[in-house]
Each structure stands twice: as C-alpha cells, then as structure tokens.
Amino acid sequence: MELLEFKHVCKNFNGKMILKDINLKIPRGKIIGLLGKNGTGKSTLIKLINDALTPSSGEVLINGKKVGIESKKIIAYLPERTYLDKSLTVKESIKFFQEFYENFDAQKAQNLLSDLGLDINQTLAKMSKGMQEKVGLVLVMSRDADLYILDEPLGGVDPATRDYILDTILSNFKDGASIIISTHLISDIERILDEVIFIDEGKIILTSDADTLRVKENCSIDEIFRRKFKC
C-alpha cells in the first residue's frame, strides 16, 4: 500500500479549476521534490494532503485511508506561512507542540535548537525571519512522523541558513519515512531529492527519479525546469 495516493483529484475555487485530475503515488522512504512556478497549485495540493482543504472530486489516501484525524497524527507539516503564535517564546512553542502532538520529541527539539545557539526565552516575534523558519523546521522535524511535508522551507533565507535547513532535513530523515518538499528554488535542493514531480497550471506534467532524469536530459533538474517552464 502506498504511503500517499491521489486518485483523480480535482479542486475548484469559485468555479476556477486549481487542480485538474491529479493522480499520484508517493512511496515510503523517499525525498520528493514538488516543483512548480508560483501559483501553479503546489500549496493547494499540499493542503489537500493535510486535510486543510477537501477535494472537489476524487480521493486523497494515506496508507489506503482517506485523510482525516488519523492521518494528521502521522503527517508533520511545515506550512509556507507559520501557524506558530509569535508572542510565544521558543520554550513555550516547544511546550505547545508537546501538548499537541503525541509523537513530538521535545528533547530532540531542544537539542537541535540549542545547536542554533538561540535564547529559548525569546519570543518568535523578536527573531529574524531566518531564525523563525529554523525554529519552525526544527519543531516539525522533531515529530516522529511517516510523512513530512515542507512547503517552501527555503523561501527568503540566506545561503548559510539554507545549508542548515538541508542538513536538518537530511539528518532527521528516518528510515521508511518520506519527505515532500515543495519549492521553486530547485538548484539549492535538488541534490537531496530522490524523485521529482513537476506541476504546472494545476496538472502534473512529469514525475521521475531525479538521477534518471539528469542522465536522460544530460543536465541539472534546475535546467530542465527552466527549459520546460520558459516564460
């Protein structure tokens, strides 16, 4: 049984079709890049997996069952915009996660955050954007989940922070779990991807093993993406 499956999923907003007949299977133990330009349906697709939106038609299945309360327990989701309360301190945010998620490892989060050298009594509001993103990622990656979904985890952070984020993703990627990373910053992330999904205008236009695609096209995923989506 697939970890995640989309069966003929469509999503409309006010009569406008955002996702068109999406069929997709995500296996276990892979890091998958969900790649597309801005506004092509990446975040909508991710919200459907997290049951934050419901499909207009079709089904989204996790371990063969429709998404819902049960699937939320095994999915760790880092949204594009944080849902953390910025008036909370880091310490309070850890506590919040601990109360909210059974599979949250507070000790692990604390260790990862102390590596960052930040003051856990500081409120999120007082931190830089990059630091806030790191805290968000650490909290999500400290959950013992089957599927991690990271929506634009690299948006608006400096190259050193990008490296930290990629390292944190890799070093917390446990056996059998999968990670879906949505991004348009492909060159930064492609070296850690097993598979890529290209999405454009609400349709999946390509799914492939990353290395197979590189060999076939004899260039980087970033270059292939640029060619396919030339404006």
Place this chain on the structure above:
Amino acid sequence: MKQDFSNETPIYLQIVEKIKILIISGQILPGDRLPSVRDLALDMKVNPNTMQKALVELENLRLIYTERTNGKYATQNKKLIDKLKQEQSAKLTTYYIENMSKLGYSLKEIIEQIKKKGEKK
C-alpha cells in the same frame, strides 16, 4: 567531507568517483571497514538513498564488499586497486596532454614544462 557536488550528473556517480579515489590513493586502506550508509550520507551531506545507490555501484565494481551482518569493507584486491590507479593516472595524463596540445605545445615542450615545475617543487 567537503560537499562539492555538481547538479549536472547523477550524484551517486560522483560519490562513486570520490570513494574510488579515496581507495586507490590509500586514504581508505584495503580491508578498512566503511562507516554505515547513514553516517556516510550525513558526512557527505547527501540523501541516504543516494549513498546506498553509490555503494551498490561500488560493490558492482568490486571496490567494496559486504561481509554478512558486519558491514562493508574496502577491497583487498591489490591488483584491482593498482589497475584502477593506473587507469586514473592515464586518464589525467591524457587530459593534461590534450589540453596542452590545444594550446600549441609539442610533447617535448610539455615534458620540459613538467620537469621545470618538478624542479621548482
């Protein structure tokens, strides 16, 4: 380990090359036990699946072998190591000569250049 992978070619093949050089240059000795897939992946900052693929390829090339339950080891086949070392050396030399020829140097001049450089060292 420094992470200087190019995005143009499969990363597992680049890892194969890196480990091959470590073995033929003696930085990994014959019979040395390799770290676990996970540790190697973390060290090189790559996806463990990519590292696994690289190790399978290295095993196909007989550069490493698996000892049941004990992990992976660098080959003890010195003939193979010598052969690969010679191949690598021939490849680098050809590359150098070709590029020098493109600049218009004759083989004699190239040899002179190498000698000069060697003496300076």
